[in-house]
Amino acid sequence: MSGPGCPICKKPPETAYRPFCSRRCADVDLQRWLTNRYAVPAEDDDEGAREAAFDDE
Numbered sequence: 001m002s003g004p005g006c007p008i009c010k011k012p013p014e015t016a017y018r019p020f021c022s023r024r025c026a027d028v029d030l031q032r033w034l035t036n037r038y039a040v041p042a043e044d045d046d047e048g049a050r051e052a053a054f055d056d057e
């Protein structure tokens, strides 16, 4: 069976931390999620970019 497993390290998940195998892996996933979330609006600091966004159809 190669389906469900910890998304980070593929080990069998621990019930308390499902779908992760440990608190550490759950933390890693959360950090990735936050990083992705903050990576996008970081570019929104440019005034030129703001105008370009308005013109973009």
Ligand SMILES: [Zn+2]
Pocket (backbone or CB within 6 Å): 006, 007, 008, 009, 010, 011, 020, 021, 022, 025
């Ligand atoms: Zn893991």
